[in-house]
């Protein structure tokens with residue numbers, strides 16, 4: 001492999017999933033992992049197996065099913081953590097144990113209450129122990145950017161001697177600035193004599209909005225792996241955005257002179273999938289994947305782009321898989337045309353999935369004249385890639401107004417039976433949710449919800465993404481309808497179904 005090759009380590013499913021309000025189930029994580037494999041990232045960090053049984057199950061499923069990228073599992077530098085991680089990733093095509101320990105004095109003093117000597121020997125022990133299981137071991141020096149450089153250099157040298165194949169230097173708290181962070185990486189090269197025996201990695205957070213800039217400064221100064229997350233999600237202000245790193249290295253390749261191996265055409269779809277499943281919407285002005293990233297508003301700009309695209313565009317939207325075309329399908333489109341169109345959009349549906357999607361498409365096409373690509377993507381998310389619907393909405397009637405108490409009547413299908421309940425509430429959506437509670441005997445609390453018009457026009461599809469608290473845990477709910485109240489209630493029921501599904505899964509052996 002050429003020395004200019006940069007490895008992309010995606011942590012959407014670990015650090016990204018730690019974003020406040022995000023909680024993905026095993027199926028959702030698998031969908032994202034498969035998509036990351038199609039995109040062609042080098043490493044997928046699938047989760048933190050010891051954190052919870054759900055995390056373990058997701059990492060294990062990804063390790064078993066996803067082929068192509070290295071599958072990494074995170075663990076603290078203890079035997080128990082390493083054992084659990086190995087158990088989860090052992091069946092991966094190429095497994096990696098990723099162990100971490102803080103090296104900054106702040107963390108040593110207040111968090112770990114350990115001396116530098118103790119931390120050094122714990123790090124070495126952990127790597128040696130992990131190495132017994134797995135040839136690929138990554139060591140992260142947590143809070144590296146605020147660590148004493150001489151101590152850090154000593155830790156790095158010793159963990160490489162112990163067998164670490166990748167050494168990650170995170171800017172855990174997002175405090176670094178590019179010039180300084182670049183110098184820091186270069187210093188490590190100078191101070192660690194055996195550094196060429198491992199791949200140096202960076203992992204930057206966006207607290208000051210410099211995660212991508214810091215990562216690129218790291219790359220210029222010798223880092224060969226970059227850790228990032230789709231749409232830049234992650235702890236607090238998030239991680240370096242994967243799509244920004246990729247497109248910076250591509251668009252400015254003459255400057256960086258680095259190679260990456262990625263299917264660019266999967267970028268937009270990956271962003272869309274992560275946004276849909278996590279419920280974290282992408283801001284319109286977000287670089288690369290934001291709704292406005294390729295929109296030209298000013299007449300002068302529009303005129304320029306029409307004459308010659310490069311006047312105002314440095315990247316082509318088609319390259320990242322964003323097609324400019326909107327409508328092709330309508331009410332009279334047949335199954336074959338539908339199938340071809342879905343393949344063009346990148347959805348390789350099997351026959352059962354195609355049946356489901358096509359039926360849902362016909363229902364929507366009956367209600368609205370034009371079915372856009374955005375509608376179709378939302379439909380796949382809603383109907384095909386969803387967990388089993390234990391509770392299914394079959395009837396909804398609400399009455400509300402200025403001087404009446406909002407009341408709702410709801411019918412839900414459970415197996416082959418239909419159950420009905422009525423309730424009052426603070427508003428029509430609340431009333432309907434209370435009626436749902438009466439039937440399901442599961443009591444949720446809708447903390448917030450966002451309405452997203454999937455397409456434009458009076459008959460637009462509305463997508464509601466909500467956060468529902470059930471038994472102290474957060475569940476993301478999604479609902480799709482041309483009616484806003486119905487979409488909201490569906491998102492609530494979707495979260496209830498997720499809760500129910502998780503409960504069923506964990507009822508078996510953990």
Ligand SMILES: [Zn+2]
Pocket residue numbers: 015172203205234235239
């Ligand atoms: Zn992080």
